[in-house]
Amino acid sequence: MPIKLENVGIAVRDLEATIAFFTDLGLTVLGRDTVSGEWTDTAVGLDGNHAKIAMLQTPDGNGRLELFEYIHPDAIETDPTLPNEIGMHRVAFSVDDIDEALRIAASHGCHPLRGVATYEDVYKLTYLRGPSGILVMLAEELIKK
Numbered sequence: 001m002p003i004k005l006e007n008v009g010i011a012v013r014d015l016e017a018t019i020a021f022f023t024d025l026g027l028t029v030l031g032r033d034t035v036s037g038e039w040t041d042t043a044v045g046l047d048g049n050h051a052k053i054a055m056l057q058t059p060d061g062n063g064r065l066e067l068f069e070y071i072h073p074d075a076i077e078t079d080p081t082l083p084n085e086i087g088m089h090r091v092a093f094s095v096d097d098i099d100e101a102l103r104i105a106a107s108h109g110c111h112p113l114r115g116v117a118t119y120e121d122v123y124k125l126t127y128l129r130g131p132s133g134i135l136v137m138l139a140e141e142l143i144k145k
Contacts, residue, residue: 105136
């Protein structure tokens with residue numbers, strides 16, 4: 001059975017701020033909508049499900065993020081995920097210039113958890129906290145193909 005990744009869905013506190021963060025990093029908005037009704041209740045498993053959503057895509061066309069801000073039921077605030085917790089972990093992006101990506105992230109108040117590391121002279125990479133506490137990994141390939 002063929003399978004492909006469709007998108008990664010992330011519930012956010014502020015849809016507009018999160019869209020601004022990811023579009024500044026280079027993703028584009030494919031579409032926006034407000035969804036509700038029986039089909040969303042069934043698909044998501046929440047009665048009265050009502051959310052604002054946006055679909056974003058990476059410039060290469062291979063990666064998509066679906067961001068959603070709940071209108072109903074109320075969003076539940078949780079502690080931000082730690083790098084060693086079981087479950088949904090992070091979203092990772094390859095970037096051409098990690099310093100530029102970090103400058104953009106900083107303009108949104110987002111900074112590395114600790115710093116930028118170099119992995120075996122192959123990648124420079126870092127984790128940072130994006131909007132709504134999302135863990136974002138940025139990686140710059142050092143050996144260009």
